[in-house]
Amino acid sequence: MRASHSSTTSLVTDLSLKSRPAPKTQVASTGALGVPVAPVDIEASCVSKTFAGTPIFSDVSFRLVRAEAVALVGANGTGKSTLLRCLMGLLPVSDGRVVLLGQDTGTTSHAALRGLRARIGLVSQKHNLVPRLSVLSNVVHGLLGQRPGLRHWSHRFAPEASRLDAMQALEKVGLADLALRRADRLSGGQSQRVAIARAIVGAPEILIADEPCASLDPAAGEDVMDLFFQLARENGVTVVFTSHHIDHALRYGDRVLGLAEGRLRLDATAASLKPADLRGLYD
Amino acid sequence: MTDATVRTLDDIEVPRRTTKEKGFDALLWGTFLVLLVWSFVPADMHRFGEVFSGGGNMALLLEDFLTPNFRYWRSYLELMLESVQMAVWGSFLSILLGIPFGLLSSTNLAPSWIVFPVRRLMDAFRAINELVFALIFVAAVGLGPLAGVMALTIHTTGTLAKLFSEAVEAIDPRPVEGIRATGASRLQEVVYGVIPQVLPLWISFSLYRFESNVRSATVLGIVGAGGIGMSLSEALRGFDYASGAAILLIILITVSLFDIFSSLLRKVVIDGEEQSSFVAYLGFLVLLIVGIEIIL
Structure with missing residues (x-):
């Protein structure tokens, strides 16, 4: 773990994603005073989610603009992970609507929703890698939405271009040396990095990370957060992440959203907040 | 913390079984006991002592079995190979059919209006013995191995579909969501997220069923559905226990050979062990099969 940590530290200086064409649906517009206004990547309007009659959160509204880094904080069980899944259209909302990259996830077709997901990179809390398959195969899977076809089942059959992209993504997270190792034989930290490589391999416009450093030691956690921060700044990628680390939320987020008691209790710029403001969400 | 809430280790109550739990256990064991009693006489279990009192007859029988007669060994080997060939095709076709039927009868993949009828169809495939299916197919396609292959295929499809679907229902859903999050289609979710998780189990089940099919294929000949079963049946019916013993010995060796084959393949594919032992075997x-074919 230490070895990969140090290698990542040296790599965070060159974390640029592959160049990608400008998004077609999102064009920066100009405001009333002629000042360019960043396009809105995610818009949640009065979103509520209920599981079997139990409300998880309700009436959550916010807008995330291009290249914003947003931290979503809150105590366990407040629905942070559920909200992230709703934003990606992996879970339907019970009420309200989510507009993702200009399209309403509740009314758009399944095919269009898949197209939207292909433009987003997700790093789940439990990494969600396919065990038994190689690290490289798992990263190649990150291209499924963009390059359909059965050849991506394993890195052995994947097209050369896909394998190259996957290796580059692994290099960025410092795990190129473990490309052929089975995913279920990695440490928690290595597994997390593979999940990050899978998320970035398709040059996403939005990166969503659910507690990206939950299974990492403090130093490695800082590296992962540096990674996300660099991506957001250098590639114009919008980053949404959840975290229980108050200092991470304030340091890496441009903006902090706080969930408590099933409501959005906090929506402020990180610069305007103090750690004590966030600790209140956990009381 | 007040004095009223302070508890010592002596105050801790160990959870005990409730009367309801005890009653349920009694019902379960009682039902089991009633089943045994109910089936005792109809299953002739009251004559169980005759197994030992008739030991003399059994010894005579065993004596014949101890001197196997390999006079028709060429014919036996040829028919044994035919049984194995039937098992190969029966297993292959049932795996091909078992995969879609297994996926369609998995509650976490298919809607209930598909799962229910597919499961009932698989129940029917499984409930009817291979010998019965063989009789039906002998009537349909005539005497010979094809009827046996079809019988093995149908019965094994029912079994594999059930085993495959149970493996699918036990998967971890998180990798599937990981695949879905990349923008994958429903089919891709199954191919990339489900199948890699269940493949080792599917291979294990398939190998087990192949072993079973080699065994089953040795008796299908009794109803004229090909293989060594007809010779075995004729030998036993004609009290030619020496020839029967030779045939049983050949079956035993063949089944053991394929059992070792499955075991080695399982170690390579599932446990990721070295391939050298498997390749050598x-x-x-x-070489053995080619040698037999040349001799025959």
Whole structure:
């Protein structure tokens, strides 16, 4: 773990994603005073989610603009992970609507929703890698939405271009040396990095990370957060992440959203907040 | 913390079984006991002592079995190979059919209006013995191995579909969501997220069923559905226990050979062990079969 940590530290200086064409649906517009206004990547309007009659959160509204880094904080069980899944259209909302990259996830077709997901990179809390398959195969899977076809089942059959992209993504997270190792034989930290490589391999416009450093030691956690921060700044990628680390939320987020008691209790710029403001969400 | 809430280790109550739990256990064991009593006489279990009192007859029988007669060994080997060939095709076709039927009868993949009828169809495939299916197919396609292959295929499809679907229902859903999050289609979710998780189990189940099919294929000949079963049946019916013993010995060796083959393949595919032992054994099997074919 230490070895990969140090290698990542040296790599965070060159974390640029592959160049990608400008998004077609999102064009920066100009405001009333002629000042360019960043396009809105995610818009949640009065979103509520209920599981079997139990409300998880309700009436959550916010807008995330291009290249914003947003931290979503809150105590366990407040629905942070559920909200992230709703934003990606992996879970339907019970009420309200989510507009993702200009399209309403509740009314758009399944095919269009898949197209939207292909433009987003997700790093789940439990990494969600396919065990038994190689690290490289798992990263190649990150291209499924963009390059359909059965050849991506394993890195052995994947097209050369896909394998190259996957290796580059692994290099960025410092795990190129473990490309052929089975995913279920990695440490928690290595597994997390593979999940990050899978998320970035398709040059996403939005990166969503659910507690990206939950299974990492403090130093490695800082590296992962540096990674996300660099991506957001250098590639114009919008980053949404959840975290229980108050200092991470304030340091890496441009903006902090706080969930408590099933409501959005906090929506402020990180610069305007103090750690004590966030600790209140956990009381 | 007040004095009223302070508890010592002596105050801790160990959870005990409730009367309801005890009653349920009694009901379960009682039902089991009633089943045994109910089926005692109809299953002739009251005559169980005759197994030992008739030991003399059994010894005579065993005596004949101890001197196997390999006079028709060429015919036996040829028919044994035919049984194995039937098992190969029966297993292959049932795996091909078992995969879609297994996926369609998995509650976490298919809607209930598909799962219910597919499961009932698989129940029917499984509930009817291979011998019965063989009789039906002998009537349909005539005497010979094809009827046996079809019988094995149908019965094994029912079994594999059930085993495959149970493996699918036990998967971890998180990798599937990981695949879905990349923008994958529903089919891709199954191919990339589900199948890699269940593949080792599917291979294990398939190998087990192949072993079973080699065994089953040795008796299908009794109803004229090909293989060594007809010779075995004729030998036993004609009280030619010496020839029967020779046939049973050949069956035993064949089943053991394929059991070892499955076991080695399982170790390579599932446990990720070295391939050298498997490759060496495969070479031995191929040489053995080629040798037999040349002799025959």
